[in-house]
Amino acid sequence: MIVGKRVVLRAMERADLPRVQRWMNDPEVLRRIYTYRHLSLEAEERWLQQMGESTTDFVFAVDTHDGTGAAVHIGTTGIHHVDWKNRCCMVGIVLGEERFRGxxxxxxxxxxxxxxxxxxxxxxxxxxxxxxxxxxAIRSYQKLGFHLDGTRRGATFREGRFQDVLLMSVLPGEVAAE
Structure with a gap:
C-alpha cells in the first residue's frame, strides 16, 4: 500500500473487477485510453491474473475518501513494460469515477x-x-514534471481516423513536490 495525502494506491483485488469492467466499457473512459473494445468480466479476471504473475507490470487500485471518511475505489493505475536493463517503464492511469475527476x-x-x-x-x-x-491530463503530467518528448504521428486509428499520440517522460529529480 502506498499512502499519499489524498489517495492510496493498493493492490488490485478480484472484488474491484466489476467496477473496473464498468469503467473500461464507459465510452468517455475508452476515448482517452488505448483499449479499443468493450471488456468482459472474464477478460478483466484474466488481465488481473496476468498482472499478478508479471515481473514487468505492477497495477494498483486508486482509493480516496468520500465526505464521510469511507474509502472509495475511484480508479486504477500501473507501471507497465518495465525494462530492467535500461531502468525505464510506461505508466498509465484511469480515474473511472467521474465525480472524482478534476x-x-x-x-x-x-x-x-x-x-x-x-x-x-x-x-x-x-x-x-x-x-x-x-x-x-497533459496539464496534470506537466504539473508533475513530465516533459514532452515528441509526437507519434498517426499512431492509432480511433474514431474513424488516425490520431497522434504524445510521448512524455520524467527522470529522477524532475518530479514536482506536493
Whole structure:
C-alpha cells in the first residue's frame, strides 16, 4: 500500500473487477485510453491474473475518501513494460469515477506511482503516452514534471481516423513536490 495525502494506491483485488469492467466499457473512459473494445468480466479476471504473475507490470487500485471518511475505489493505475536493463517503464492511469475527476486526485496518484517507480523499483525513466486532445491530463503530467518528448504521428486509428499520440517522460529529480 502506498499512502499519499489524498489517495492510496493498493493492490488490485478480484472484488474491484466489476467496477473496473464498468469503467473500461464507459465510452468517455475508452476515448482517452488505448483499449479499443468493450471488456468482459472474464477478460478483466484474466488481465488481473496476468498482472499478478508479471515481473514487468505492477497495477494498483486508486482509493480516496468520500465526505464521510469511507474509502472509495475511484480508479486504477500501473507501471507497465518495465525494462530492467535500461531502468525505464510506461505508466498509465484511469480515474473511472467521474465525480472524482478534476480535483487533483489523478495528479496525486500519478505522483505516488512515479515516486514508487523511481525510488522503490530503481527505475530511471518513467514515460507515458497521451492523446493531444486530453488537455486536462497533459496539464496534470506537466504539473508533475513530465516533459514532452515528441509526437507519434498517426499512431492509432480511433474514431474513424488516425490520431497522434504524445510521448512524455520524467527522470529522477524532475518530479514536482506536493
Amino acid at each position: 480535483h487533483g486526485l489523478g495528479t496525486d496518484a500519478m505522483r505516488l506511482l512515479v515516486r514508487y517507480a523511481q525510488q522503490e523499483l530503481g527505475l530511471h525513466r518513467v514515460e507515458l503516452e497521451v492523446y493531444p486532445f486530453n488537455q486536462a
